[in-house]
Amino acid sequence: MLKRRGRALLAIFAALAVLVSPALAMRVSPMVVEMESRGSSAVARIEVQNINPGNLAFQTRVFRMEFDKDGKVVETPADDQFLIFPPQGVLAAGGRQVVRLQWVGDPELAASQAYYVSVEQLPVAFEPGATETVGAQVQVLYNMRALVVVAPPGAKPQVKATSVKAVTYQPPALPGATDLPPMQDGLEITLRNDGRRHAMMANFGWLLEGTDKDGKWLRVDISPEELTRAVGTGYVPAQGERVFRIPVPGFGPGPVKLSFKQ
Known part of the structure; x- marks a missing residue:
């Protein structure tokens, strides 16, 4: 039974x-990152991979997330809480970039705080003559987010x-x-x-x-x-x-x- x-x-x-999932232009991994506010765990890395046949330009942004009991989220910009390198870049087809995250917020957090690190695709210029050969072109830009949670050490x-x-x-x-x-x-x-x-x-x-x-x-x-x-x-x-x-x-x-x- x-x-x-x-x-x-x-x-x-x-x-x-x-899910109804279009073919994405990039991958971000891992999608969940757990950090601490002090020590070696105050540094983490995520990888951005270009799975598009052309160049991929991207930038990163950070948002603080606050959840209510039903899981609804209020987001506020929080780029000042992390040092991110590189904050933007351009990847060739198949290229990969490791993005380093370092917590620079309060080292003595009272409790865990949750963030999204948003990896946003940026528009790139079409190759010269491309519009004449294939007609009007439209770029679809993707935005992928990794959940990053920062906790007090030992909590x-x-x-x-x-x-x-x-x-x-x-x-x-x-x-x-x-x-x-x-x-x-x-x-x-x-x-x-x-x-x-x-x-x-x-x-x-x-x-x-x-x-x-x-x-x-x-x-x-x-x-x-x-x-x-x-x-x-x-x-x-x-x-x-x-x-x-x-x-x-x-x-x-x-x-x-x-x-x-x-």
């Missing part, structure tokens, strides 16, 4: 993970589930879709982090135990890979909370216990 439920759960997560997260309940909810529209998906039965989970360090809760397996709608015992295991498809990194800010809605149907109105496992 659990194996059948596991396959059904995987199918649900796979359906939610469908740790302290995450617990304060609420887990069965709900019927509206999933967000998939990228490129014009209509909302149908209403979904699942669970609404509130996670509270009382620690001074952020938490990436999709790094853990989640074990859910409770009763189904007929009052029978029900257990569902969710792997880190499934969670990543459903909730991304599962980021919970330091000294804050997040509400996640996940497509796990079958639980009844009774209490549901959530525990985490490596």
Whole structure:
């Protein structure tokens, strides 16, 4: 029974993970960077790769992110919090550039702070005569973002589930879709982090135990890979909370216990 439920759960997560993705002109890796405000971990690197057949010009910008409990983000410019080298560049086809990040903000942070390092493609001049041979040309410029979180050295997260309940909810529209998906039965989970360090809760397996709608015992295991498809990194800010809605149907109105496992 659990194996059948596991396959059904995987199918649900796979359906939610469908994306409409154009061919990108560049890659940025890693997409998640964890740093500290002092010491050797106050320096990190990301790599920009040009996968376009022509030259790729780019620049970097930094934004501070502040999350509310539903995951909505307020962004503010924060270029002054990092020293970035090089801040811009031009890559030939297939070229790579390592971009060095150094934290120059407050070395004595009270709690983790989250940022986006935005790598923005810049327009480049067309080759002479190109417009005459192929007609009018349009450039599509891409913007990729890496999540960068800076934490106090030695700080740790302290995450617990304060609420887990069965709900019927509206999933967000998939990228490129014009209509909302149908209403979904699942669970609404509130996670509270009382620690001074952020938490990436999709790094853990989640074990859910409770009763189904007929009052029978029900257990569902969710792997880190499934969670990543459903909730991304599962980021919970330091000294804050997040509400996640996940497509796990079958639980009844009774209490549901959530525990985490490596």
